[in-house]
Amino acid sequence: MMEMNQVGLNDIFFKKYDEHLTFSKPIVHFKNLIFGSLYIDVDGEFTGINMKTNHTVKVKFIEKVSEKDNSKVSG
Numbered sequence: 688m689m690e691m692n693q694v695g696l697n698d699i700f701f702k703k704y705d706e707h708l709t710f711s712k713p714i715v716h717f718k719n720l721i722f723g724s725l726y727i728d729v730d731g732e733f734t735g736i737n738m739k740t741n742h743t744v745k746v747k748f749i750e751k752v753s754e755k756d757n758s759k760v761s762g
Contacts, residue, residue, distance in 0.1 A: 689717040710735035713748050726751075728758070 693712040700707050713731035730750040736743050746762035 691715045691717070705739065707738040708735060709738060716750065733762075 692714050696709050696711055698707065698709050711732075711734050713729050713733050716728040716730060717725065718728060719725055728751050729748040731748060733746045733748065734743070735746075744762065746760060749759035749761065751758060
């Protein structure tokens, strides 16, 4: 397994809608590298903020146990 933890915040500006969004990225896991059936899984919490309206969203990604399981999201 390989893990990629991205630190910091990302900003997106939608000129057409005059919207500025700031968000964090969850942890990404790359699994089954040795056996050849690679799959990517997301784990952790995603937090997004609309800077114009101050609306906040928190989405939690739940890690899969195996390749055959379905992904789970709550928020």
